[in-house]
Amino acid sequence: MNAINTEKIVYHIKYERIKNVYIQIKNGEVIVKAPRYISKKYIDKIVEEKKNWILKKLEETRNIEPEREYTNQDAIKLKDKLDSIFPELIQKTKLVPNKIRIRNIKYAWGSCSSNKNITINLKLVDKSDEEIKYVVLHELCHLKYMNHSNEFWNLVGKYMPNYKEVRKKLKYNS
Ligand SMILES: [Zn+2]
Secondary structure, eight states, X not given: OEEEEOSSOEEEEEEOSOSSOEEEEETTEEEEEEOXXXXXXXXXXXXXXXXXXXXXXXXXHHTSOOOOOOOHHHHHHHHHHHHHHHHHHHHXXXXXXXXXXXXXXXXXXXXXXXXXXXXXXXXXXXXXXXXXXXXXXXXXXTTTOSSOOHHHHHHHHHHOTTHHHHHHHHTOOO
């Protein structure tokens, strides 16, 4: 990607095998997707024409609320919930973790290490009991399968038949 400056709008060009020019706003950045044969001059012209739209979109992304602060109270509240969810699921699955921790992590709702330590994301305090249950179950099943194989998903489904819906709600990616 090349970074280019026009008078006001900074944008990046991404050349692709496409026929038209597309403008995209992603993470507060302006990305212009264009076919390779399009000149920079032409792209400048399009960006200039779409300036109002781009500025409006940039403004919208800036107005997104920042992530809230999590406190000790949140940790206590989540721990309370986990104190009933874990024993219930451990009893059902017979899968026993070594340690359970609560952390404010960035990219996952939970994680499971090879030492059988499970970490649960503090941000789950804002989610429903069903969603928290799903994350706990997901991580417990990793004690048996350290991957996302069919066997893993079968095991999750055995204890939570509607896990696909819950997973979708959470946008789970680990
Ligand atoms: Zn996983």
